[in-house]
Amino acid sequence: MESATPPTESLGTTKASRRLSGRTKALLAALAAPLLLASCKVPSFGAYEGASKAGNDTFKLWQGFSIAALVIGLFTLALIVWAALRYRRRGDQIPKQTQYNISLEVIYTVVPIVIVIALFAATVVVQNKVLANPTPNATVNVTAFQWGWKFTYPGHKAYVVGQTTQTPELVMPSNEDVRFNLVSSDVVHGFYVPEFNFSRYAQPGLTNTFTFNIDKPGLYKAQCTQLCGLYHSLMYFNVRVLTPANYKTWLANKDASTSAADAAANDAATGIQTNPHTPTLPTKTDYGVN
Amino acid sequence: MLKQESLILLLLGLFFGLMGIVYWVWSGEDGGGVMLLGAFLLGMLPGFYYLWWYRRTKGNRPEDREDATVADGAGVVDSFPSSSIWPFVFGMGCFFAVLALTFGNWFGVPAGGLLIWAMAGFTAESRRGGNV
């Protein structure tokens, strides 16, 4: 408990050691987070759990980052509020004019660097999982356009197209690696499925490829996220995940009900081919893919 | 010392150069590579210029010496024009030139007129050292 005279303690050993233990706590917490997550129920901190293994890995990374941010944030906030209250003016004496404390400054330079490297390491691990593109069991070509979505199935005549609130449905099988080739026929759009913890730009002249392996069948809401003009707010779509058997049935029915002429006309309208072709993985444009 | 000034620019420039090499080789992306090369040059160019000036003057300006007194800095600092209409005229010329980009080339006529007038005024003012 400080006396009533002006504070004479400098930022020397007492405060430093208290702060040292606080810093160490933060570091330990950040590094221990993955272990904790495995054992107890950690709050979601607002994010979706992810409907796939990759999505769930992303969610766990989110939780880890959140714990680190919370610990560091609350600790620093406590210091600020404490200083603001504790050192309010109590007279006119000039306080000790401490200018620096080298060991303390080194600590709060080095410790954040260590934390940042840990966060980066965790990021790389999850990122490689999210961006992996194993050989797929099914493929869907997605074309975004002003202001709707078209889904075509290479090797099949089936296609789904819809604009704004027609909310077209992207049908895909669950528990299988499904590859998506995403492109835009005009401006940049954003393919965003919140519950998959994923989004990717649809760009003209640049096809993006990614893979989903969704655990549970269901209907997942989705929307365009990149400003694309007048009806950007209304570019809705859904992802309907069916069991593999139901998906096969759906695809067969869709093929049967689509005439070749329809398919060709739709091709011409929005520029992507439904005729059988094997999309190749772009090389220079797909960094981070193994 | 002007040496510290040149070091700031040179060290920043070198860092950009290093970052640029790592980035360009690792990514193969030319846009960023070129822009970082530009940043590298922008640090090197004035940085070396200052270094050269430091070597020439042996850099011991009063503002570089820790024990300099106010008397050491006596004398004329520089010339500071205290009022001039030409920045305003030149600015209006630029304004009209930009409006020409949107509203048509005919805006270029007053733009050109104002800009030429301002450039003449600036030059005359600098030479004569007084209001024109």
Next chain:
Amino acid sequence: MTDLIERPVTAAPIAPAHHGDDHGDDHGHVDHDEHHGPSGLLKWLTSTDHKVIGMNYLVTSVVMLVIGGAFAEIIRAQLVSPTSTLVSLSQYNQLFTMHGSVMIYLFAGPFAFASLANYFVPLQIGAPDMAFPRLNALSYWLYLSGSITMLLGFLVAGGAANFGWVGYAPLTSAANAPGSGADLWIGALMLTGFSAIFSGVNIVATIFYLRAPGMTLFRMPIFTWNLLVVGILILLAFPVLTAGLVMLYCDRHFGTHIFSVQGGGVPLLWQHIFWFWGHPEVYILALPFFGIVSEVIPTMSKKPMFGYKGMVFATLTIAALSLGVWAHHMFTTGAVLLPFFSIMSLLIAVPTGIKIFNWIGSMWGGQLHLNTAMLFSIGFVITFLIGGLTGIYLASPPLDFFTHDTYFVVAHFHSVVIALVLGGMAGIYYWGPKMTGRMLHESWGKASFWFMFIGTQVFTIPAYIVGLHGMPRRMGVYPNNPAWQTLNIWESVGALMLGIGTLLFLVNVVVSWKKPIIAGDNPWDGGGLEWFTSSPPPHHNFVSLPPIRSERPTWDYNHPDAPALGHGKHAGESSNEKAPV
């Protein structure tokens, strides 16, 4: 008129003298007849005085803040209900484009590096003016005409620019964005861009060449240091944006195909060019406000800046790293080198953290005067801490994949930029008395602070949450979801509080003018050279200068018994011993 200005050689007397009366007596000018110079409107149009220009920038940028804020209030009014028809979708796209554009290009930038900077950098280094006064004036006229140009968009057919303040190709092509609004936006950015470049030249030249005797680089105040680095960053970044704008204009009007696929161009290139400017830009915006807070906190704590050299090192590190992180805005393109930009973006948190701890260190053990300027500074640090931490998430590509282009990002950058506004308010309350000779009233100031500080959190916290729920940004209407609507209503309440806080500030300006409280030379017992001269300073700033032996020459002069700080050989000596007779 060209004045040859001499360094004031009148040594300051040992005992602090009353400087308030010395208004223009002994200037040591070779030739000077300001009394015969222009007056009235012509005097304003021809002024090259950095103080007049700084004040011009301050007033104009605050007007832009109010205009941008008005757009924000309309946006928030629209979003209280999911399918509101308050404004059409077309108008909504113009509103958020112009809100962002006005706030960033026309308020934040000019306020940051040309208002308080123009006024106080020369004062803090003991210079009579900026290095290039006429260039300085030109910068202001370019800024003013650029602001008018951008706002003219609302008067043309087709309306103002509507493609977001970032203007991604191909949405900005002639086909997708026909009409003059887009061209006016491009032209405005060219004018304000050159304005900024000229300011950058001026700042760097002034700091390199016009410092007073004894004012070594490591004795400059942190505000001036930050502006030196900002000047360098401006010179590195703004020409890139200007080049991009020229390319965009050519694509729109001269048939080039730089950004259009049809002609073999690469739309993605726009994003690279824009963000190569755009990321240093946010540090160009932030560093001056960091500098302001680095002045206010130590002064109001009656202590020196803690960790001065660490602050300088942190600022230089931020500048260096800031040129290597641009593509973290492009993680979802699938076409950038993710690990490089991720590690660089994570690393840039480290120097920012150093600064926050140094501000805390400056407060620690001090005698804190919790006046309006200090409250705004503390509010800045807290809000920037929150915004900075949420930025860490965004530096991780997997986490960015599901937060990019959602309200999570909107909340993050509003946390940081509104924190900057709080810092700007701190600067106005701190330096307003020096500029006008009058104090701003504390009661209105504190009321304004609480509305703005709490309003910021009330706006941003629901925005983080609704973004994580999946609400994208730039939506004029949104799905009919009660949870989303509740969060949006709270955001609008926060925005309203911010508006009220701003209004209270404007009221304060008027009240303080009508009921003046005279400030005196040094109402806060500040340490920089600006506090050594009168409020407001005389023409060419200084009648006399104190000896400069540390980064707080005025403090050393006024507190001769306290040991001087000093960096270098003369650390710890009493400043009195070196005062020339």
